Amino acid sequence: MSAAPSFVLSLGGSLVASPVPQVEYVQKIAAMLLRLRADGIVGHVVIGGGTVARTYINAARAINPQVSDAECDELGIICTRLNSKLLLSALGTAARQDIPLDTTPDAVRPGLITVMGGTFPGQTTDAVSAKLARAIGCPRMINATNVDGVYPADPRKNPGLQKYQRISHDRLIEIVGTEHRAGASFVIDPIAARIFKESNITGVVINGQDIENLERCLRGQEFNGTIIGNQ
Ligand SMILES: Nc1ncnc2c1ncn2[C@@H]1O[C@H](COP(=O)(O)OP(=O)(O)O)[C@@H](O)[C@H]1O
Numbered sequence: 001m002s003a004a005p006s007f008v009l010s011l012g013g014s015l016v017a018s019p020v021p022q023v024e025y026v027q028k029i030a031a032m033l034l035r036l037r038a039d040g041i042v043g044h045v046v047i048g049g050g051t052v053a054r055t056y057i058n059a060a061r062a063i064n065p066q067v068s069d070a071e072c073d074e075l076g077i078i079c080t081r082l083n084s085k086l087l088l089s090a091l092g093t094a095a096r097q098d099i100p101l102d103t104t105p106d107a108v109r110p111g112l113i114t115v116m117g118g119t120f121p122g123q124t125t126d127a128v129s130a131k132l133a134r135a136i137g138c139p140r141m142i143n144a145t146n147v148d149g150v151y152p153a154d155p156r157k158n159p160g161l162q163k164y165q166r167i168s169h170d171r172l173i174e175i176v177g178t179e180h181r182a183g184a185s186f187v188i189d190p191i192a193a194r195i196f197k198e199s200n201i202t203g204v205v206i207n208g209q210d211i212e213n214l215e216r217c218l219r220g221q222e223f224n225g226t227i228i229g230n231q
């Protein structure tokens, strides 16, 4: 089996842990990852916090309105690791069973799937995914979320917009801006968008609910979504 990393998948918390942990969905993602690995395609997964994380962040803000963003981020990170443990329990020996705490090359092991969550405050798991891709020299980062691609603005607030099939790194940076706030929703974290450009990583935004479409994307086949970058 090839030790080369094939993809880093940023798996939205909106899919795995909203409003509560999604048992069937996690099972289906695990089955897909195992199918890919059986075909020699070993990817790594960074999982978000979802409603579970937002519930804890909102509770902390209600308990103490002075709570810092960094403390809220720490709560979010713990929730991303809880969600990671759920996927790990379905992957068994195909995955590295401990959760890496940082995005160094040591986060991955030849032939094994790595699953991880957040690392430190001030970012989201999209940034962790982009940093992991950069650290291990993986040219593709796929962001599976609850929207079918990147739009000129938030499609929930601006109905009628057309999604992009493909956009440049610079256009993505214009769309997502620069500001981080604990628990905020971005189609892609601004830090990740900058790393894509600096490290020439091809990004993808895809609706993770459609697992067949997601699997086609991860296999390098035709898929419906938005491609970010030049390849
Ligand atoms: N320009 C944009 N294009 C697409 N979606 C956007 C955009 N700006 C904001 N969004 C919002 O980002 C959401 C995805 O982020 P989020 O809900 O945090 O998902 P996840 O938990 O999967 O990361 C979408 O549902 C959409 O409402």
Ligand SMILES: O=c1ccn([C@@H]2O[C@H](COP(=O)(O)OP(=O)(O)O)[C@@H](O)[C@H]2O)c(=O)[nH]1
Pocket (backbone or CB within 6 Å): 011, 012, 013, 014, 047, 048, 049, 050, 051, 053, 072, 073, 074, 075, 076, 077, 080, 117, 118, 119, 120, 121, 122, 123, 124, 125, 126, 128, 181, 182, 183, 184, 185
């Ligand atoms: O490296 C990280 C990853 C996550 N978070 C916090 O955890 C929350 C949940 O993570 P994320 O936004 O990636 O989850 P998703 O949007 O996929 O539900 C974020 O809003 C941040 O507050 C963080 O501080 N550092």
